[in-house]
Amino acid sequence: MNTPGGTAAGRLAFGAAALGNLFTEVGEEQAHRAVTAAWQRGVRHFDTAPHYGLGLSERRLGAALRDRPRDSYTLSTKVGRLLVPAPPGTGDDRAHGFAVPATHRRVWDFSADGVRRSLEASLGRLGLDRVDAVYLHDPDDHAEQAFREGYPALERLRAEGVVRAIGAGMNRTGMLTRFVLDTDVDVVLCAGRYTLLDQSALDDLLPAALARATRVVVGGVFNSGLLAAPAPGATYDYTAAPAGLLERALRLKSLAERHGTTLRAAALAFSGAHPAVASVLVGARSAAEVHDCADQLAVPVPAAFWRELKRTGLLPDHAPVPA
Numbered sequence: 001m002n003t004p005g006g007t008a009a010g011r012l013a014f015g016a017a018a019l020g021n022l023f024t025e026v027g028e029e030q031a032h033r034a035v036t037a038a039w040q041r042g043v044r045h046f047d048t049a050p051h052y053g054l055g056l057s058e059r060r061l062g063a064a065l066r067d068r069p070r071d072s073y074t075l076s077t078k079v080g081r082l083l084v085p086a087p088p089g090t091g092d093d094r095a096h097g098f099a100v101p102a103t104h105r106r107v108w109d110f111s112a113d114g115v116r117r118s119l120e121a122s123l124g125r126l127g128l129d130r131v132d133a134v135y136l137h138d139p140d141d142h143a144e145q146a147f148r149e150g151y152p153a154l155e156r157l158r159a160e161g162v163v164r165a166i167g168a169g170m171n172r173t174g175m176l177t178r179f180v181l182d183t184d185v186d187v188v189l190c191a192g193r194y195t196l197l198d199q200s201a202l203d204d205l206l207p208a209a210l211a212r213a214t215r216v217v218v219g220g221v222f223n224s225g226l227l228a229a230p231a232p233g234a235t236y237d238y239t240a241a242p243a244g245l246l247e248r249a250l251r252l253k254s255l256a257e258r259h260g261t262t263l264r265a266a267a268l269a270f271s272g273a274h275p276a277v278a279s280v281l282v283g284a285r286s287a288a289e290v291h292d293c294a295d296q297l298a299v300p301v302p303a304a305f306w307r308e309l310k311r312t313g314l315l316p317d318h319a320p321v322p323a
Helices: 027-042 054-066 114-126 142-158 173-182 206-211 243-258 264-274 289-295 301-313
Strands: 012-015 043-047 074-079 081-086 106-108 133-139 164-172 187-191 217-218 275-281
Touching: 012 027, 012 217, 012 289, 027 054, 027 106, 027 142, 027 301, 054 074, 074 114, 081 114, 133 142, 133 187, 133 301, 142 164, 164 173, 173 187, 173 206, 173 243, 187 206, 206 217, 264 275, 264 289
Parallel strands: 012 043, 012 275, 043 074, 074 133, 133 164, 164 187, 187 217, 217 275
Antiparallel strands: 081 106
């Protein structure tokens, strides 16, 4: 199976969290145009989750892909949070980061039954007959159940042919490394831990994945915004960026521009350069953002830029950089 990765857009994958109204509302037409733009730029892997907008992301992504030949793309979703109807008049979901009505509440469940129920509900929202890959989503505080019940349930789904690839997706490298070393996952999704600002995955997860031939999808390459447009008020890992990190991001931006490239291009190139990385997952809320990411992949990043980052200590000496 060639999931994810191998796209004509330089292994770019589409992350659909923003289609669930992450932080701010996204219109139906805008969401559809974002997916269409990704398709036009050669993207053929799409990722979503029930968590994103209480199912809104899955519904929108499924609708946008429904007329595409099913064997021409791959799709991943996640399990671990069941969506349970909430009483009317509960308000909105902004406390969880999504500008949607709180029609449902999330219930953590990594049990075997919970995994199957979650996947069945996702297929209903997507309106598709299958997904290609399923991740255990953010099992940070549920490790025992995730390893004892959730992972074996995914193994059974794979053995039954319900899904082709299984894995885990989170933003902590320690547990992801344990999944790689102690289970037979096909792929892991590492969010925000292999970027120009955070190379946490460099010394544990990525070497383990390379040794075990486990594919790694790197998400959050802009650290939720700081590396896309560093400025006062920019976000880092979904909260206001600390002053020290903002200063570092601005320094990276200045160096990139001095070398005739852009910080966005450098961020995308760096995260995709490690040999364990199969795909770079980028979230987009509009066609313009999709086109910008695809364009940035084509922007050259001079070797002198990488040499200066290592010389000045902004990157570890042993971090792989693009050839």
